[in-house]
Amino acid sequence: MTTATIIQSLASGLLMGLLYGLIAAGLALIFGLMDVVNFAHGEFLMIAMYTTFFLFVFFAIDPLLAAPFVAAALLVFGAVIYILVIRFAMRARSNVGMVQIFATFGLAIVMRGLAQFFFTPDYRSINTSWLGGQTISIGGVFLPVPQLVGAAVSLAAFTALFFFIKKTDFGRALEATREDAGAVALVGIDKNRVFAVGWGLGAALVGLAGAIMAMFFYIYPDVGASFALIAYVTVALGGFGSVFGAFAGGIIVGLVEATTALVLPPSLKAVGIYAVYLLVVFIRPRGLFGSI
Amino acid sequence: MLSVHEITTAYQGLVAISEVSIEVAKGEIVLVAGANGAGKSTLVKSIAGAERPRSGTVTFDGQRIDGLPQHQITARGIAYVPENRRLFPRLSVADNLRLGSYMYRGKADREAPLDLVFQMFPRLQERLDQRAETLSGGEQQMLAIGRALMTRPRLLMLDEPSQGIMPKLVDEIFRAVKTIRDTGMTVLIVEQRMAECLEIADRAYILQTGKILMQGTAAEIGDNPDVRKAYLGL
Numbered sequence: 001m002t003t004a005t006i007i008q009s010l011a012s013g014l015l016m017g018l019l020y021g022l023i024a025a026g027l028a029l030i031f032g033l034m035d036v037v038n039f040a041h042g043e044f045l046m047i048a049m050y051t052t053f054f055l056f057v058f059f060a061i062d063p064l065l066a067a068p069f070v071a072a073a074l075l076v077f078g079a080v081i082y083i084l085v086i087r088f089a090m091r092a093r094s095n096v097g098m099v100q101i102f103a104t105f106g107l108a109i110v111m112r113g114l115a116q117f118f119f120t121p122d123y124r125s126i127n128t129s130w131l132g133g134q135t136i137s138i139g140g141v142f143l144p145v146p147q148l149v150g151a152a153v154s155l156a157a158f159t160a161l162f163f164f165i166k167k168t169d170f171g172r173a174l175e176a177t178r179e180d181a182g183a184v185a186l187v188g189i190d191k192n193r194v195f196a197v198g199w200g201l202g203a204a205l206v207g208l209a210g211a212i213m214a215m216f217f218y219i220y221p222d223v224g225a226s227f228a229l230i231a232y233v234t235v236a237l238g239g240f241g242s243v244f245g246a247f248a249g250g251i252i253v254g255l256v257e258a259t260t261a262l263v264l265p266p267s268l269k270a271v272g273i274y275a276v277y278l279l280v281v282f283i284r285p286r287g288l289f290g291s292i
Numbered sequence: 293m294l295s296v297h298e299i300t301t302a303y304q305g306l307v308a309i310s311e312v313s314i315e316v317a318k319g320e321i322v323l324v325a326g327a328n329g330a331g332k333s334t335l336v337k338s339i340a341g342a343e344r345p346r347s348g349t350v351t352f353d354g355q356r357i358d359g360l361p362q363h364q365i366t367a368r369g370i371a372y373v374p375e376n377r378r379l380f381p382r383l384s385v386a387d388n389l390r391l392g393s394y395m396y397r398g399k400a401d402r403e404a405p406l407d408l409v410f411q412m413f414p415r416l417q418e419r420l421d422q423r424a425e426t427l428s429g430g431e432q433q434m435l436a437i438g439r440a441l442m443t444r445p446r447l448l449m450l451d452e453p454s455q456g457i458m459p460k461l462v463d464e465i466f467r468a469v470k471t472i473r474d475t476g477m478t479v480l481i482v483e484q485r486m487a488e489c490l491e492i493a494d495r496a497y498i499l500q501t502g503k504i505l506m507q508g509t510a511a512e513i514g515d516n517p518d519v520r521k522a523y524l525g526l
């Protein structure tokens with residue numbers, strides 16, 4: 001193993017990590033806002049990837065251009081899911097937590113089933129996108145362009161999210177709802193509206209990630225499952241509910257995954273992530289940046 | 293201004309207030325007094341929309357407001373400061389105040405009540421960057437009242453503002469209530485500390501086990517021999 005291989009691995013790990021962070025951001029945002037774990041998060045990613053795929057196939061829109069539209073479509077989708085499903089799950093008279101788990105889990109199964117029915121279980125891919133398959137060399141390190149762009153999009157999205165939450169009125173309303181959803185009505189804020197926008201934002205973030213992923217990953221109805229699992233680990237690492245913890249968690253997961261692949265056979269590359277995850281759960285159960 | 297007509301509110305079948313009617317006229321300070329568990333909090337919660345009355349009506353400025361979602365009642369001009377204050381603990385004092393003016397857009401509209409708030413509670417101005425949770429009980433109550441004023445209400449409802457606060461600050465808060473009324477607002481205040489509150493109130497109602505036991509001007513209630521014996525300990 002040479003220094004060059006190590007740098008190469010860590011660089012691609014970092015890029016993937018930023019993308020993992022972007023995938024996990026929406027999960028963390030929604031959990032932080034209302035203590036609901038969205039078990040259909042991976043299916044949101046799947047829908048985003050298919051949306052990108054169909055925009056490409058039917059309208060010849062390159063995934064890079066499609067990304068903002070996919071994010072916008074997912075924004076609407078997320079808000080509608082809140083209004084039609086989650087809102088009612090939260091009204092349960094007893095055992096609300098359990099009802100929410102089953103509601104989002106059921107949603108995941110429904111979405112996967114519908115995708116298999118309408119989109120068929122075939123593996124699809126976008127082979128001729130502008131960036132797909134390209135690599136560039138920076139100081140002897142070869143980096144795949146789609147992942148590089150994905151990392152840039154992730155950085156931009158987290159920066160925008162930071163300013164949105166810290167500097168705008170609606171961001172302040174989000175923070176207040178996160179603190180005490182029962183109290184925002186005292187200042188005339190409709191918590192259901194904040195929740196709906198929160199779901200929309202969370203879905204839009206995973207929508208961005210999906211559009212990027214569609215450039216270099218197969219698209220099929222179960223594609224969300226493996227990435228959702230990584231997203232849960234990312235969110236737990238960063239601290240449940242902390243959006244910026246998800247950012248750090250994503251980078252850690254990406255780097256650990258790349259390092260594991262260096263020392264263990266490729267089929268065991270996920271071992272590292274879960275080992276680190278278990279370590280964090282044992283030593284610091286609230287996650288690295290969690291404040292629960 | 294506010295007219296509550298025969299409202300009954302129950303929690304899981306247990307009736308907390310039964311056919312209670314009260315009137316609040318513009319510019320008044322009205323006190324609702326009574327022992328613990330008499331239903332005082334339930335009454336203001338039912339007006340604010342935090343609880344839904346089972347029957348009866350609540351009319352504010354000629355319009356029915358019972359049954360409206362709580363945030364819409366706030367938007368109609370009723371600010372409610374609950375017993376446990378419900379501040380946003382990890383947000384700064386400044387952010388808590390800013391959230392109070394969330395419904396308004398223009399800078400002038402949003403900041404109009406700030407002068408009054410800082411004039412009454414200068415401590416808040418000194419602690420703008422502090423998290424709300426780091427304030428003392430009295431300061432938290434001031435912030436809760438300040439946040440409520442930022443919604444620019446016509447009616448301010450306070451539930452036990454003196455609870456858990458050191459005596460010196462209680463006077464400050466009661467003085468503030470008077471100042472607030474002098475700016476043209478109307479105040480409905482729920483209190484157990486009847487003696488101090490009767491000094492600033494115009495009229496008072498006494499609730500007992502969910503029903504109105506007595507009502508009158510502050511002077512009438514304060515002079516009533518039964519009240520003096522049962523509630524004022526005189």
